[in-house]
Amino acid sequence: MTTIVFEDVWKEYDERIVLERVNLSLADHEFLVIIGPSGVGKTTLLRMLLSQEQPSRGRILIDGEPIAPEPTADRGVVFQRYSVFPHLTVLANVMRGPQWVASPFLGRLFGARRRALEAEAMALLERVGLAEHAAKYPQQLSGGMQQRLALAQALIMKPKVLLLDEPFGALDPGTRKSMHELVRDLWEEHRMTIVMVTHDLAEAFLLGTRVIAVDRPRKDPQAPERFGATIASDFEAKCRIVRESRRFEAARAEARLQLVSSN
Amino acid sequence: MRRIINYTPSTGVRTVLGVLPFVVVILVYLVASGERMALDPNDKLMPGFAAFASAITRLATTLDIATKQYLLWWDTWLSLWRLFVGLGIAAALGLVLGILIGFIPYLRGMFEPFMAAFSLIPPLAVLPILFILFGLGEVSKIVLIVFGVAPFIIRDVMLRVASIPREQIIKAQTLGASTWQMISGVLLPQVLPRLIDSVRLSLGAAWLYVIAAEAITAEGGLGYRIFLVRRYLAMDVILPYVAWITLLAFVMDWALRRLNAFAFPWDRIREG
Numbered sequence: 001m002t003t004i005v006f007e008d009v010w011k012e013y014d015e016r017i018v019l020e021r022v023n024l025s026l027a028d029h030e031f032l033v034i035i036g037p038s039g040v041g042k043t044t045l046l047r048m049l050l051s052q053e054q055p056s057r058g059r060i061l062i063d064g065e066p067i068a069p070e071p072t073a074d075r076g077v078v079f080q081r082y083s084v085f086p087h088l089t090v091l092a093n094v095m096r097g098p099q100w101v102a103s104p105f106l107g108r109l110f111g112a113r114r115r116a117l118e119a120e121a122m123a124l125l126e127r128v129g130l131a132e133h134a135a136k137y138p139q140q141l142s143g144g145m146q147q148r149l150a151l152a153q154a155l156i157m158k159p160k161v162l163l164l165d166e167p168f169g170a171l172d173p174g175t176r177k178s179m180h181e182l183v184r185d186l187w188e189e190h191r192m193t194i195v196m197v198t199h200d201l202a203e204a205f206l207l208g209t210r211v212i213a214v215d216r217p218r219k220d221p222q223a224p225e226r227f228g229a230t231i232a233s234d235f236e237a238k239c240r241i242v243r244e245s246r247r248f249e250a251a252r253a254e255a256r257l258q259l260v261s262s263n
Numbered sequence: 264m265r266r267i268i269n270y271t272p273s274t275g276v277r278t279v280l281g282v283l284p285f286v287v288v289i290l291v292y293l294v295a296s297g298e299r300m301a302l303d304p305n306d307k308l309m310p311g312f313a314a315f316a317s318a319i320t321r322l323a324t325t326l327d328i329a330t331k332q333y334l335l336w337w338d339t340w341l342s343l344w345r346l347f348v349g350l351g352i353a354a355a356l357g358l359v360l361g362i363l364i365g366f367i368p369y370l371r372g373m374f375e376p377f378m379a380a381f382s383l384i385p386p387l388a389v390l391p392i393l394f395i396l397f398g399l400g401e402v403s404k405i406v407l408i409v410f411g412v413a414p415f416i417i418r419d420v421m422l423r424v425a426s427i428p429r430e431q432i433i434k435a436q437t438l439g440a441s442t443w444q445m446i447s448g449v450l451l452p453q454v455l456p457r458l459i460d461s462v463r464l465s466l467g468a469a470w471l472y473v474i475a476a477e478a479i480t481a482e483g484g485l486g487y488r489i490f491l492v493r494r495y496l497a498m499d500v501i502l503p504y505v506a507w508i509t510l511l512a513f514v515m516d517w518a519l520r521r522l523n524a525f526a527f528p529w530d531r532i533r534e535g
Contacts, residue, residue: 052433071436082428085435087452087529097438100448107444139532150434157438 001028002063002160002193004049009058010228011044017228018044022058024212024231031187032195033208033237040229042197042214046165049195050075062160073101076154077163080170083150084138090149091134094121097157124152128182144175148182155190162187164196168203180207209243211235310499318499330483335507342485343511345401346473349408353469354462356413361420362450367442375421382414387475394480404476411472412465419461423454456530459523463516470512 004026011019018041026032034042047053049060051071060067062074077083084093098117099109109117125131128148130141138146147167154162164183168176184207187194198204204211215232272280296309323335330337364374390407397403427450435445474486481487485508492500524531 050433050437071433073437073439075437077434077437079430079434082430083434085431085449087527096448097440100435100441100444101439104441104444107440107448137529137532139529153434154437159437 003028003061004161004193004195005061005064007058007061009048009055009060011041011048011053012056012228016225019214019230020228021230026193026195026210028193029191030193031184031207031209032193033204033211034195034197034214035199035201035204035211036214036229036232038199040214040216042199043165045214046163046195046197049161050077050163073097073157074160075163076157076159076161077165078147078150078154078167080166084146084153086138089135089137090125090130090141091118091121093138093149094124094152094156097153101157121152121156124156125149127186128152142175144171144179147171147179151183151186155186158190159192161193161195164194166197166199168198168200176203183207205235205237209236209238211237307496308498310502314499315503318497319503322500332483334483334488337483338485338488338504339507339511341481341483341487342473342477342508345404345408345476345484346469349405349473350412350462350465350469352405353409353413353416353465354458356409357416357420357461358451358454358458361417362424362446362454364417365421365424366446366450371421378414378417378421382418384410386411386472390476390479399480404473404481407476408469408472412469415465415468416458416461420454420458423457424450427453452527456523456527459519463519466512466516470508474508 004024006022006024009019009022010017022045034045036042044053048055049067051067051069054069067075071077085096088096095117098120100107102109102113108114122131122134125134128151130145130148130152133141133145138149141149150167167183168179171179180203183194196207212231212235213233214229216227216229217232218227220226292309293312296306296311299306299309300311319335323333326332327334327337360374364370364378386407389410390403393403393406393410397406431449432445435449440448473484474489477484477486478490485504489501489504
């Protein structure tokens with residue numbers, strides 16, 4: 001169970017108000033997509049959820065607790081670029097996080113625990129379709145493959161919330177389509193909450209269960225910096241009850257198949 | 264007619280072109296030296312290659328009475344020792360201070376302006392201070408190299424740390440990394456290739472400081488020998504010594520480049 005609550009969050013830089021009066025309450029296992037014109041503060045919203053930036057007023061709660069003031073392992077992230085380590089192979093990139101957590105000084109695991117982690121990492125790489133590239137360096141992969149790697153690297157930490165900052169912005173349309181399917185399947189499998197920023201409206205409604213648009217409702221032509229952006233509209237893109245019943249149908253169909261095949 | 268920048272030489276032509284300046288310089292020297300020798304067989308300013316060979320053989324194979332050493336090898340050993348110790352200390356300092364100052368905001372706030380000012384002190388101008396403080400022995404020579412090279416390496420490492428995308432640092436934190444783990448697991452491996460490159464670029468400066476310190480006071484060393492025999496106009500020793508120093512510097516540069524390519528293969532792969 002993961003819930004996210006924004007309580008009257010503001011973000012100001014000196015005199016300039018970027019975001020104002022942001023109130024949002026997100027239930028468990030949502031796929032929230034944030035859309036809006038460029039420069040309006042979508043990414044700022046995501047960065048505050050990541051604790052890369054602090055709100056100047058209000059607070060953000062995950063499961064009722066205020067979020068840590070710095071990035072922590074309960075929130076995973078995939079950026080548009082540069083979210084993998086160039087000096088590590090694909091496999092080492094995925095194994096990096098758990099080794100840091102398990103071994104504070106050396107940051108390395110040895111023996112049976114390393115082999116167990118390697119098997120887990122290979123299973124994840126298999127899932128995102130990178131198993132045969134495990135020994136390569138990220139620079140040798142295409143843009144889409146690098147993003148798959150970044151996803152696997154984040155998912156091995158089993159984060160409560162996965163944050164995606166325009167993750168498909170630099171990809172060509174074909175790659176983007178297969179990434180959409182992958183992300184949606186992973187979201188179903190891992191039962192986590194995803195918050196994604198994009199400027200692609202079609203992508204937003206294809207993937208999101210809830211879509212919020214961020215924009216400036218108030219404008220002062222003499223002093224444009226005096227009013228910030230806020231949540232301008234909030235769509236329930238896929239009703240929870242529809243999702244639940246579809247999942248229930250899928251589980252029932254699977255159970256029936258198993259019954260038939262075991263007879 | 265295409266524009267001149269659009270004509271590119273083939274591999275063979277490129278080799279010939281590359282060798283050509285060396286050949287021209289040697290030929291010009293030989294001709295000029297021959298002309299002078301014809302006028303005065305004992306000319307000291309431009310001796311022929313036979314004079315070089317005999318001077319170097321004498322220095323490399325006969326035992327010097329005063330020092331009980333073979334001078335060429337003794338000088339090379341002393342100079343290289345000073346150079347390696349000085350550069351090694353400077354590189355170690357540069358790595359540790361550069362990463363700490365570049366990565367930790369409080370340290371950066373405190374030391375960045377200081378480093379910027381400190382690196383502008385001309386090292387040779389403080390050489391007398393070093394001689395007064397550390398005496399005329401090895402310590403002052405090594406401190407001079409460190410003083411001259413370390414600020415450059417520190418600032419280069421700081422720049423490299425700053426150029427690592429912020430996204431990587433945030434990502435590392437979401438993977439549970441502590442400050443120490445980010446330094447050892449993210450910064451250090453990505454800074455090391457740049458450190459080797461900046462040591463390569465510092466080689467010229469380091470040689471300058473070695474030779475300058477030796478010229479003033481030493482009991483041996485390549486720079487010391489050159490400045491010693493200058494009094495006798497012994498160009499037959501000076502020119503081969505200069506060539507030898509150049510060769511040593513070239514080999515060190517080449518070795519560091521090979522080390523970089525061998526130890527950090529990922530650094531040579533560029534996004535295609």
